[in-house]
Amino acid sequence: xxxxxxxxxxxxxxxxxxxxxxxxxxxxxxxxxxxxxxxxxxxxxxxxxxxxxxxxxxxxxxxxxxxxxxxxxxxxxxxxxxxxxxxxxxxxxxxxxxxxxxxxxxxxxxxxxxxxxxxxxxxxxxxxxxxxxxxxxxxxxxxxxxx
Numbered sequence: 001x002x003x004x005x006x007x008x009x010x011x012x013x014x015x016x017x018x019x020x021x022x023x024x025x026x027x028x029x030x031x032x033x034x035x036x037x038x039x040x041x042x043x044x045x046x047x048x049x050x051x052x053x054x055x056x057x058x059x060x061x062x063x064x065x066x067x068x069x070x071x072x073x074x075x076x077x078x079x080x081x082x083x084x085x086x087x088x089x090x091x092x093x094x095x096x097x098x099x100x101x102x103x104x105x106x107x108x109x110x111x112x113x114x115x116x117x118x119x120x121x122x123x124x125x126x127x128x129x130x131x132x133x134x135x136x137x138x139x140x141x142x143x144x145x146x147x
Contacts, residue, residue: 043128043137044137046137047127047137047141050127051143053101053104053105053125054104054110054124054125054141055144056096057081057096057101057102058123058143060081060095061078061095061112061121061123064081064095068089071121072085074112078112079102081093082094082095082096082097082102104126106127106130108125108126108130111124111125124140124142124143126140127139127141
C-alpha cells in the first residue's frame with residue numbers, strides 16, 4: 001500500500017469566522033421570515049382539525065340517539081359516547097374511540113349543550129384561547145346545528 005503524502009494546511013484552507021457568521025446570519029434571516037408563516041399555518045390546521053372533530057362528534061351523538069332514542073343528557077355529557085352510562089338499553093357504543101376524542105386539538109374539552117326541550121344540541125370548541133368568543137384562531141368553532 002502506498003501512502004499519500006501528507007498535505008500541509010495553508011491559510012486558505014477551511015472557513016474564516018467571518019464567513020461562518022455570514023452564513024449563520026443568512027440562515028437566521030430565512031428562519032425569521034419563515035417561522036411566523038409556519039406557526040400561522042399550524043394554527044389554521046388545528047382549527048380545521050377541530051371542525052372535523054366536532055363534525056365527527058355531532059355524527060356520533062346522532063348515532064347515539066338512533067340507538068338509545070334520545071340525545072345524551074347534560075349530566076351524561078359526551079362521556080356517554082365512550083362509556084355506557086347506567087347500562088342504557090340500546091347503547092351499542094362506544095361511538096368515539098376514547099376519552100381523548102372528547103378534547104379539541106388544543107386539549108380543551110369539547111363543550112356539549114343539550115337544548116332545554118331535548119330535541120337539539122350543540123358541540124363546540126372554544127378555540128385556541130379556550131375562552132368563549134374571540135376572533136381569528138381564538139374564535140369558537142361549532143358543528144352544524146342538529147335538527
